[in-house]
């Protein structure tokens with residue numbers, strides 16, 4: 001019985017949902033028609049910080065690659081299901097972070113028990129989904145895009161406990177190219193097991209079949225999980241996970257002969273469509289990106305396939321916080337597609353919060369509406385404000401890769417009276433969440449040992 005990065009995969013699955021969700025109503029408008037930063041501040045219409053409920057006409061993602069959609073966004077065309085509340089999102093986000101933290105015990109948060117995941121709400125969740133197909137003739141599935149998962153799996157027809165609300169099953173007997181078990185020479189396991197938590201597990205067999213990403217990107221003998229026994233919820237309309245982590249069985253590794261371990265994504269705002277590109281299509285964006293090195297993380301997390309980078313410091317409104325880089329380097333900084341809110345070690349978060357409050361001193365705080373489970377603790381009541389002068393937050397990565405955050409990447413909320421700094425504290429690890437990545441092009445060049453950031457919106 002193979003246990004291959006199991007919990008990671010499922011967990012990510014679940015938490016990728018957050019990501020999606022979040023973006024559903026928290027999207028980022030990169031340039032709000034805002035005045036260019038004067039002393040590191042942007043005049044930003046408060047209305048532009050609120051969720052949008054109409055699909056933008058020009059919302060098409062890049063013309064290339066696999067479209068990335070959000071289930072609950074107005075562009076998804078999937079009806080009007082109620083997106084989760086911020087508390088639901090926060091509950092799941094804390095659960096994912098606790099899980100990542102617990103990968104190495106000494107950094108496990110003491111209070112992780114306070115943040116019980118709200119599992120029964122997962123089928124109300126949304127995801128960043130991409131369509132892929134397996135088999136001959138092709139059978140199509142909607143998979144969650146997950147940089148934290150190192151295997152790809154979909155639900156199989158033989159399932160005894162099937163994913164709730166997914167009506168698609170891969171049918172091995174309907175594919176002339178399917179073979180049971182492993183087909184990667186150095187692997188022998190025929191079965192996989194991915195516990196999500198005490199209640200939720202996915203178990204299945206490995207199988208090998210043709211993977212079709214795009215008509216021109218077809219990979220015979222791709223090894224993936226054929227899910228047979230799923231306990232717990234994995235989200236409605238979701239058929240499985242597209243694993244984009246660093247493991248041997250990840251999509252990145254198995255397509256390396258063609259794509260040279262390069263991919264990029266632009267996670268869309270809620271009223272838009274993003275794209276997932278592989279190989280040369282991704283590489284062609286390089287000239288517009290700023291790169292920072294991929295680095296090694298601590299053993300257990302590195303083995304789990306997470307991507308680590310060097311974060312050096314943070315600026316707020318053009319002022320460096322001068323946080324010692326060791327705070328971010330030890331135990332390390334992960335860039336994760338499945339965590340929503342960026343987590344900073346307490347010391348860094350305190351410095352960020354203090355500088356942000358100072359920069360926002362003329363706006364009234366709004367702590368009255370803070371609910372149990374809220375992880376955001378620095379909130380403003382901007383009901384009476386038309387344009388807010390928001391300090392830009394810059395993440396300074398190694399090699400001069402600065403990622404500038406403004407608008408919804410800085411202040412998050414559903415109501416003008418309660419817009420919050422979209423960062424939170426963590427015990428030790430730094431985790432760059434998807435809230436801060438939406439609308440950016442993020443390019444993973446694993447062979448080149450680097451990650452690139454750039455762009456302003458997914459349509460470029």
Ligand SMILES: *[C@@H]1O[C@H](CO)[C@@H](O)[C@H](O)[C@H]1NC(C)=O
Pocket residue numbers: 001190191204205
């Ligand atoms: C693997 O799965 C097959 C088919 O479901 C089953 O017959 C076999 O017992 C499993 N092997 C292990 C080691 O769990």
Ligand SMILES: *[C@@H]1O[C@H](CO)[C@@H](O)[C@H](O)[C@H]1NC(C)=O
Pocket residue numbers: 160161201203229230231
């Ligand atoms: C499915 O998995 C659950 C939890 O791991 C287990 O209790 C149950 O026996 C499994 N069912 C089958 C039919 O394998």
Ligand SMILES: *[C@@H]1O[C@H](CO)[C@@H](O)[C@H](O)[C@H]1NC(C)=O
Pocket residue numbers: 366368369381382383384417
């Ligand atoms: C926000 O401020 C407005 C005045 O601008 C006030 O009427 C309202 O009660 C405040 N709301 C909250 C939640 O503090």
